[in-house]
Amino acid sequence: MLYPYFFERDNARSHLTLExxxxxxxxxxxVRSVKSPxxxxxxxxxxxVNPLGSPNKEFHDRxxxxxxxxxxxxxxxxxxxxxxxxxxxxxGLGVVTFESPPGNVVPNDYQVWVIARKLAAHLGAELVxxxxxxxx
Numbered sequence: 001m002l003y004p005y006f007f008e009r010d011n012a013r014s015h016l017t018l019e020x021x022x023x024x025x026x027x028x029x030x031v032r033s034v035k036s037p038x039x040x041x042x043x044x045x046x047x048x049v050n051p052l053g054s055p056n057k058e059f060h061d062r063x064x065x066x067x068x069x070x071x072x073x074x075x076x077x078x079x080x081x082x083x084x085x086x087x088x089x090x091x092g093l094g095v096v097t098f099e100s101p102p103g104n105v106v107p108n109d110y111q112v113w114v115i116a117r118k119l120a121a122h123l124g125a126e127l128v129x130x131x132x133x134x135x136x
Contacts, residue, residue, distance in 0.1 A: 003100035003115065007125040015093040016123065018067060021085060022120045025069045031115045034068045034081060045071075045082040045099055047113060067094075071115050081113045083119075100129075 007016060025031055068119035072078070087094045101110035108114065120127050 002106055004097045004130050005100060005127050006095050006097045006122055007116075007120055008128040009059070009123070009125045015088055015090070015095060016125075017091075017092050018085070018087075018094060020033075020123060021067065021094065021096055024119050025083075027122055028071050028115060028118045030111070030118065031069050031083070033080070034066070043080050045080050069096075071109050073111050083116075 009015075022033065025033055055086055062089050063085075068081050069083040069085075071078040071082040073080060083096050083098050085094050098112055098116055101107050116127055119125075
């Protein structure tokens with residue numbers, strides 16, 4: 001990832017449940033759960049498939065990819081996988097990450113950022129960067 005962001009509540013004291021994440025994805029237009037989590041890789045934002053990687057041990061092979069979400073880009077009429085679910089050791093809790101906009105794109109003009117803000121509002125969360133800076 002260029003620069004990862006994630007959804008955070010209560011200064012990381014309140015993680016997301018998988019159910020909350022799935023409901024948020026269902027409630028916001030322009031985003032959907034992945035259709036075929038592990039069948040064909042589709043097109044990803046922030047992840048490049050290593051064709052020489054170890055079979056069944058790569059990021060895209062993990063079972064939690066079933067809980068990722070895709071964003072619709074109307075200008076190209078295409079869905080891209082953009083939000084990645086990571087389970088935490090605490091059962092049922094997890095973190096969702098996504099990549100920063102490309103350097104030449106204003107965040108509010110970037111479809112993933114627009115959807116991330118809507119999801120954050122639905123989840124009662126902030127968008128936080130890897131340096132722990134919160135963004136609106």
